[in-house]
Amino acid sequence: xxxxxxxxxxxxxxxxxxxxxxxxxxxxxxxxxxxxxLAELERQFDCQLFDRAGKRLRLxxxxxxxxxxxxxxxxxxxEIENLLQGHEGFGPLNVGxxxxxxxYLATLIIGGYMQHHPESRVRLHVSNxxxxxxxxxxxxLDLGLIEGECRDQDxxxxxxxxxxxxxxxxxxxxxxxxxxxxxxxLSREVWILREQGSGTRRTxxxxxxxxxxxxxxxxxxxxxxxxxxxxxxxxxxGCVSRLALRDAFRRGSLVPIATPELDLGRxxxxxxxxxxxxxxxxxxxxxxxxxxxxxxxxSDELDLGEFL
Numbered sequence: 001x002x003x004x005x006x007x008x009x010x011x012x013x014x015x016x017x018x019x020x021x022x023x024x025x026x027x028x029x030x031x032x033x034x035x036x037x038l039a040e041l042e043r044q045f046d047c048q049l050f051d052r053a054g055k056r057l058r059l060x061x062x063x064x065x066x067x068x069x070x071x072x073x074x075x076x077x078x079e080i081e082n083l084l085q086g087h088e089g090f091g092p093l094n095v096g097x098x099x100x101x102x103x104y105l106a107t108l109i110i111g112g113y114m115q116h117h118p119e120s121r122v123r124l125h126v127s128n129x130x131x132x133x134x135x136x137x138x139x140x141l142d143l144g145l146i147e148g149e150c151r152d153q154d155x156x157x158x159x160x161x162x163x164x165x166x167x168x169x170x171x172x173x174x175x176x177x178x179x180x181x182x183x184x185x186l187s188r189e190v191w192i193l194r195e196q197g198s199g200t201r202r203t204x205x206x207x208x209x210x211x212x213x214x215x216x217x218x219x220x221x222x223x224x225x226x227x228x229x230x231x232x233x234x235x236x237x238g239c240v241s242r243l244a245l246r247d248a249f250r251r252g253s254l255v256p257i258a259t260p261e262l263d264l265g266r267x268x269x270x271x272x273x274x275x276x277x278x279x280x281x282x283x284x285x286x287x288x289x290x291x292x293x294x295x296x297x298x299s300d301e302l303d304l305g306e307f308l
Contacts, residue, residue: 005077007041008070010034011049015059015067016140068275071139075277090281092121096141098199099224100163100241101268102126105292106145108304113288120281128222130197136271142282144271145289147199147241158270160289163299165203165264166245167257169237180258187211190236192219192227199266200224204239207262228254239264243299268299 013023014034024034042048049063059067082091097106102124110122125132125141132144137154150157167186169176175189186208193215194200208215218236221227224244231238232253248254270286272278296302 002044003041005074007037009074010037011041011063012067012070012074012139014038014050014057015063016138018056018058020057021055067139068273072275072277075279079279090117090120090279090284092123093279093281093285094123094125094140094142095145095285096125096127096132096135096143097145098129098132098147099126099194099222100147100200100244101145103224104241104243104304105299105302109289109292112292113285116288117284122285128195128197129199129202133271136273139273139276142272142276142279143285146269146271148202148266148269150269150271154274155271156274158286159267160270161268161293161299162297163266163268164242165200165207165239165266166242167237167239167259167262167264168231168245168248168254169257170232170234171252171255172234173237173255175237175257176255178258180260183208183211183259183261186237186257186259186262187213187215189216190218191215192221192230192236192238193217194224194227194240195220195222198222200240203264203266207264241299243302246300 010023010027010029013026014020017023017026020035020038021031023029024031027034038049047062048060049066050057051060078091095106095110103126106124106126110124114120114122125135127135129146129148129150132141132146133150133152133155135141136144137152145160147163167181175181175185193204219230221230224240227238227240228244228248230236232248237257245254245256249256270289272282293302
């Protein structure tokens, strides 16, 4: 063959990073060697894989067609290499998790997975749902664990576990003692919420989409714990997963607000790129995650203490 796996590896790294310098750093190569390998690949086939805009490289149509095939070939080559070297593990795995899953479930799942497969290496990236989906689309992550739905046509989504958001407040808040609170009453409150792009915010926005006026959002924060602290301080009311609030509800530092008019249910999903080769490691990680939550319908039914 006219091309090498190394050339494809460099092509994928450049495609994902958008620059030769970034690809060189990620592969521990010199910038000149990386640039030369990419140029040689294009020269051998008298083609261009990128549109050049200064130092930035953007995949053209041919490059976009090549990327999923190159990623699949590299994944298969890595499996062959592990087999020939006699490794019992499944090789490296890049997993992304949205914040609720990443902070409360993913590390426990990964810990159990690596106990069963000690030679395996897992890298976890925690970000909001929109970011995880984007990284899966660009083949930067093997698997994503997200909150809510993903409608991207390039992404395969598999339902995993149900979850429920809860509106909550500090114990001294005027709504704390109410048996039920209407949507219109909620619209008059000050809110501390997750940022746009998060699965949590998307679920709440969908639930209140028929309000005559938007919610009065005082703060947008990227971390659930920060939202809980802000609400405890009396800065407003919040809305996050019941899973993240169980301990605070038990202590009484926060209290749930009954909102019968709001549908705050959602689904956790596994996601991966439709054109990505599903490696043995990916299959085993998915199976391990399903076993972790077996017999539970909702996230807050999990007894996380038994996994610690």
